[in-house]
Amino acid sequence: MTTEKPRVLVVDDEEIVRESLTDWLAEEGCAVEAVPDGASAIRRLGEEEWAVLLVDLKMPGIDGLQVLAEARKLQPDATAVMMTAYASVDTAVQAMKLGAYDYLVKPFEPEELSHMVRRILAQQALRRENIALRKALKQQYRFHDLVSKSPRMQAVFEVAHSAAASNSTVLLLGESGTGKELLARAIHAESPRAEGPFVAVSCAALTETLLESELFGHEKGAFTGATATRKGKVEMAQGGSLFLDEIGDISPKLQLDLLRVLEQHEFRRVGGTELIRMDVRVIAATNRDLRQAVAEGHFREDLFYRLNVIPIILPPLRDRTEDIPLLVEHFLEQLRAETGKAVEGVTRDALGALMARPWPGNVRELRNVLERGVVLARGPYITAADLELLAAPGAPGEEPVSLREAERRHIETVLARCGGNVTRAARALGIDRVTLHRKIEKYGIRPAAAS
Secondary structure (H helix, E strand, C coil), X not given: CCCCCCEEEEECCCHHHHHHHHXXXXXXXXXXXXXXXXXXXXXXXXXCCCCEEEEECCXXXXXXXXXXXXXXXXXXXXXXXXXXXXXXXHHHHHHHHCXXXXXXXXXCCHHHHHHHHHHHHHHHHHHHHHHHHHHHHHHHHCHHHCCCCCXXXXXXXXXXXXXXXXXXXXXXXXXXXXXXXXXXXXXXXCCCCCCCCEEEEECCCCCHHHHXXXXXXXXXXXXXXXXXXXXXXXXXXXXXXXXXXXHHHCCHHHHHHHHHHHHHCEECCECCCCCEECCCEEEEEECCCHHHHHHCCCCCHHHHHHHCCEEEECCCHHHCHHHHHHHHHHHHHHHHHHHCCCCCEECHHHHHHHHHCCCCCHHHHHHHXXXXXXXXXXXXXXXXXXXXXXXCCCCCCCCCCCHHHHHHHHHHXXXXXXXXXXXXXXXXXXXCHHHHHHHHHHHCCCHHHHC
């Protein structure tokens, strides 16, 4: 595979300069063309694409600044360097205003030119990589890449697509593992803020003091251990989107702080006095019933209404089982690439077992189980035996049980197999420890199984 040489256009009315520059740049691996005047340069700019332009400032007829002005219109991505024997502050400023990258004062050494061209080409390559990465991320998180044929999920996508075009706060509601962060990223990627940062914060993972510093940053000396000023996630998200996951878990003090930020669009770092203006789109998410939390006095009603501008409820996987075959194929495609194992699919029995599960961990749990199946599979197809955790919670012939009872038994089974280790069990179920602890408490699971 051959790599295309970077193309350089040299514009100078002196033949010896054109010949010297052509030879030097050819040794650097560039494809070089030299023209003797501004008119020829403008013509070639209209005919072909160039990576770098080396343009003499003083030329008869159309001078270098005029060439630069035309280049800015014809090829804005080309990087221009001015060459002059009459350098002055005025000409340098004028060239920079017209978009010149830099200028070289004649006579200059070949090494100086080579170093500048290498630096320009490296910056252009980095810019191309960043553009490609942004496109890949946008493609990855577009709504049409979120796999579902469920009418309920299609309705979710329609609301999310409309929400993306606005700057309003979005509240994503749904059980753990339903894909709230993935949908948040899709909303960001489809929004006018897509070129800005997407910053995610897990509100359940930190204590009140740490979360306050994580969100708003702190000044040097604000507390013990604050040895330097540090930006918070709100400040890091300027011009983009801030995703506040598990918003229902924040303390009353932080609820008030966040309310003020959302109302006034400004904040102070911890220990600071300077007001910082906030230009951030907030997307919040929780697996809690915030209306019930408000009724019970655990969540501020005014903050709830501030967050609940555009509410979107993501249905659990058990309510859209028609998506399971699609999700299985989608995840297997990803896992084949990640693991290098040529797993072609799942057996009919395995798919039946997958369709029958209540999925307390939802889509995240499904992916984790499939990943385990890919690792354990001994042939081209994942069997029901490879999906050990999907064994039915009751014995053969046992009377059907409620969804609640099936979930309770499944959690007990996983905890027992993990020796009562909640962290390992949560990982196996595809949910976080906080969610698992809540379910353990909810179902009254015996301490021996959840030690």
